[in-house]
Amino acid sequence: MSTEVSEPASKVDLAPGASGSGEIPQFDITLRVRRYDPEVSEEAYWEDFELTMYGTDRVLDALHKVKWEIDGSLSFRRSCAHGVCGSDAMRINGRNRLACKTLLKDLDTAKPITVEAIKGLPVEKDLIVDMEPFFQSYREIMPFLVAKGHEPSAERYQSPEDRERYDDTTKCILCAACTSSCPVFWTDGQYFGPAAIVNAHRFIFDSRDDAGDMRLEILNDKEGVWRCRTTFNCSEACPRGIQVTKAIAEVKQAVLTRSI
Amino acid sequence: MAATTEFVPPRSGRIDAKYNRVPGRKGNFEMLAWLFMRISGVFLVVLIFGHLITNLLVGDGINGLDFGFVAGKWADPFWQFWDLAMLWLAMLHGTNGVRTIINDYADKDRTRFWLKGILYFATIVIITLGTLVIFTFDPCIPGSPLEICK
Ligand code: HEM
Ligand code: SF4
Ligand code: FES
DSSP states (O other): OOOOOOOOOOOOOOOTTTTOOOGGEEEEEEEEEEETTTTOOOOEEEEEEHHHHHHHHHHHHHHHHIIIIIOOTTTOOOSSSSSSSOOOOEEEEEEEEEEEGGGGGGGGSSSSSEEEEOOTTTEEETEEEHHHHHHHHHHTTTSSSOSSSOOOOSOOOHHHHHTTTTTTGOOOOOOOTTTGGGHHHHHHSSSOHHHHHHHEEEEEEETTOOOOHHHHHTTTTTTTGGOOOOHHHHHHHHHHHHHHHHHHHHHHHHHHHHHO | OOOGGGGOOOSSSSSGGGGOOOOOOOOSSHHEEEEEEHHHHHHOOOHHHHHHHHIIIIGGGGGGGGGGHHHHHHHHHHHHHHHHHHHHHHHHHHHHHHHHHHHHHHOOHHHHHHHHHHHHHHHHHHHHHHHHHHOOOOSOOOOOOOOGGG
């Protein structure tokens, strides 16, 4: 990103003044990053970086600029850079978001933009946390199809209506933005967390799956769905727009109707 | 499906022990507690607003509220039952609410243990004393000006 060559002229006719990267507005920002390196110090600290960025840049681009041009020791995860893989959930200006889906121009660039690791999981370095506790809860709800009976020779048929039932929760990319935004999870890390429940929901309400009861039993735990306090932090944090709190409520309902 | 209690969750074994869930008591306690909060809430709306309206709005309103007024109400089994239901539901509802808050905010098991101990002790004392007063209430304290005590 260091060489800002302007794009070749488009073959499409654009209104004058609407093309060319040179005309994208530029602005200066302060990126305030929470740094932590256990090999140097047990103390985490804030570090400010002054950057000149473009109107089309995202927080991820700012992090890249720091890492590639200023301080190579800055550590963060990212893979796809397009909101698909779920690697780069972080706390930006106090809210959990994907750095690759957060445009700088949508933030208040007059103030420093704070970037921290997501909360509630052990920080390993800078913005990288240990995701293992998160994935452990995910694995416990058995996130795979469990179907009884004979293996069909054709597809396992499902009507569009039955597919629609759990459509929302199929969109999860396991970024942990929801679980690490939940105050109940912050307390002691015992709560299964919204993401595990969302992914259980995806199979519980799948007409082809036969282990729904088992998943409901697992989530009827004292650290399961009943710890949800309907704070809605998870729904607000989800970069996929999944209605997480609603999914949790539906699982609560299912546990309840199954028990009585 | 009862066989689910045998389920052993897969573990990578390299994570901080504080995240490992100890398989809790099986049973529906948390579910029933959740349900109780909603059901008692519905009853409390009726009980509390009924209580506030009869005590503060009807008749002389707040000016008519004195020892004699309470004595008069508790002479009637209907209000005895009303207040008893309100006492029990509000106390159990409030106690369970505070129990949840302790679970949500205390992060050490020892802290939780002591806070809950104090909470349950207070609840038992208040429910016992309250129930006792509602049923053994005697309006005729020495020198009572009330009609029925003469
Ligand atoms: C007026 C009627 C009432 C209704 C409809 C009501 C309803 C509720 C409900 C549904 C909850 C559960 C919230 C959750 O699970 O997230 C709750 C929590 C709670 N209630 Fe009530 N309640 C009422 C009266 C009371 C009274 C009189 C007290 C005090 C004695 C009380 C104390 C609490 C406490 C401490 C909590 C826990 C707070 C929390 O979970 O965030 N409530 N209430
Ligand atoms: S539910 Fe949304 S916030 Fe939670 S892990 Fe999935 S994609 Fe991320
Ligand atoms: S880098 Fe893949 S979701 Fe952001």
